[in-house]
Amino acid sequence: MKQHMRMQDKIILRLGAKFLVPFILLFAFYVQFHGDFGPGGGFQAGVIAAAAFVLYGLIFGLDTAQKVVPKSWLEKGMAIGVLVYGGTGVATMLLGGNFLEYDVLHHHNGQHYGIIAVEAGVGIAVTCTMTLLYYLFAERGRR
Amino acid sequence: MPIEALLFVLLVVLALAIAHMRDLFAAAMLFSIFSLLSAGMFTLMDAVDVAFTEAAVGAGISTVLILGTLALTSNEERNGPFRLTPLLVCLGLGATLIYGTRDLPVYGDPGAVVHHHVAPEYIEGSHNIHIPNVVTTVLASYRGYDTFGETTVVFTAGLGVLLLLGGAARRRDPEEEAAPQATSEVTS
Amino acid sequence: MSLDQWHHIGSIALLCTGLYIVISRDNLVKKMMGLNIFQVAVIFFYVTMGKVTGGTAPIIPADAHGHEVLYSNPIPHVLMLTAIVVGVATTALGLSLIVRIQEAYGTAEEDEIVRLDLEEIG
Known part of the structure; x- marks a missing residue:
């Protein structure tokens, strides 16, 4: 993968990426929160959001990407995602139900709230893990 | 036979091409196409969520990770000798499995x-x-x-x-110490 | 051999190709690609089992009541969806091990690694 021109100098790639990244992120949020009604959910949304960060990192360089999303955020985000999932389970236990028994969250829409909380946890964990994986592989290459 | 069967033939051909390729960069690209094609087939089989995930993961993140690894290792696979035993083992296993699936229901059987x-x-x-x-x-x-x-x-x-x-990276041979300068241009 | 079972034959052909790459190639990155093909074959085996002829994707339309719409089986979809994401996470783990092996041995070819190990012992 020898490059004659630096990636930052390629104007079409730069403009294309600048144009696409916000839409990819918006689509990720759509997939995340529309997962109850159409195809989608936390896993897919997480991977799509990570793809936006990976595209940004590939075109504008790893340093710029790490200014936008620092590595320390991602390391914390990985754990926070799992904690949100587990925390939902603990919250239902504190409200008197079983682990992950969403019906106790709300008398009518408990299942909805539970599923949104759990999917948010999955989305955060997957986004952070996938972006971090890209950072680690790319960083290793420049040493 | 439905179109899925035809696409299956295409998938197997792609997999065989990946097995045959010595240029790992080309193999990684073929692998990305393989994932995208299988995502299309999942849509045909009504598994829209699976197709979604496979398109994002297989054609996107997996390929980026494989390319990242190739940048750190070697782009070219060394030419090894042809080995007969793995081929025979795989053909035997395939024949046994196909014999074992003969009692399973046919494609799309609602019963x-x-x-x-x-x-x-x-x-x-x-x-x-x-x-x-x-x-x-x-x-x-x-x-x-x-x-x-x-x-x-x-x-x-x-x-x-x-x-x-x-x-921190640790390298084994002194001549390998020269390598970082060569690889540092890949990502920047 | 009846061709009614084409979906199983296809999955098994993919599975055998993946397994062939894993056991016959020395390059470790190629082995990971083989494992991924193997994984896709297993996913196909499950997803083709869930298909119902005349069925649609398991998303209930807003105006549906009860059973009048025929859906494909959602359970294989759920199982395979999570399997794909876990698959890419484990693939990344395997690839990072390959990177460390490359740094330690200077090669990612299995027979070379075995040879270097044998030289070190004897």
Whole structure:
């Protein structure tokens, strides 16, 4: 993968990426929160959001990407995602139900709230893990 | 025979081409096409959520990770000798498995046993709690423990890669010390 | 051999190709690609089992009541969806191990690694 021109100098790639990244992120949020009604959910949304960060990192360089999303955020985000999932389970236990028994969250829409909380946890964990994986592989290459 | 069968032939041809290629960069690209094609086939088989994930993961993140590894190792696979034993083992295994699947139901059979156990109950339950996507209901509610486990696996794998690649690089040979200058231009 | 079972034959052909790459190639990155093909074959085995002829994707339309719409089986979809994401996480773990092996041995070819190990012992 020898490059004659630096990636930052390629104007079409730069403009294309600048144009696409916000839409990819918006689509990720759509997939995340529309997962109850159409195809989608936390896993897919997480991977799509990570793809936006990976595209940004590939075109504008790893340093710029790490200014936008620092590595320390991602390391914390990985754990926070799992904690949100587990925390939902603990919250239902504190409200008197079983682990992950969403019906106790709300008398009518408990299942909805539970599923949104759990999917948010999955989305955060997957986004952070996938972006971090890209950072680690790319960083290793420049040493 | 439906179009899925034809696409299956194309998939197998792609897989064989990946096996044959010595240029690993080209193989990685073919692997990306392989994932995208299988995502299309999942859509034909009504598995829209699986197709979604496969398109994003297989054609996107997996390929980026493989390319990242290729930048750190070698782009070219060394020419090895042809070995007969693996080929015979695989052909034998394939024949045995095909013999074993002869009693299984045919493609799309509505009377198959798998469709008459918990699946109707899940669809009914999802309808009752007003969540249209049955896959989300099963994933997050009916099988919530399962998904919690999967999320933990993703977290643990991320932690493992962080431990393996996050530390300082150590090289074995003195002549390998010259390598960093060559590879540093790849990512910048 | 009846061709009614084409979906199983296709999955098994993919599975055998993946397994062939894993056991016959020395390059470790190629082995990971083989494992991924193996994984896709297993996913196909499950997803083709869930298909119902005349069925639609398991998403209930807003105006549906009860059973009048025929859906494909959602359970294989759920299981395979999570399997794909876990698959990419474990693939990343395997690839990072390959990177460390490359740094330690200077090669990612299995027979070379075995040879270097044998030289060190004897």
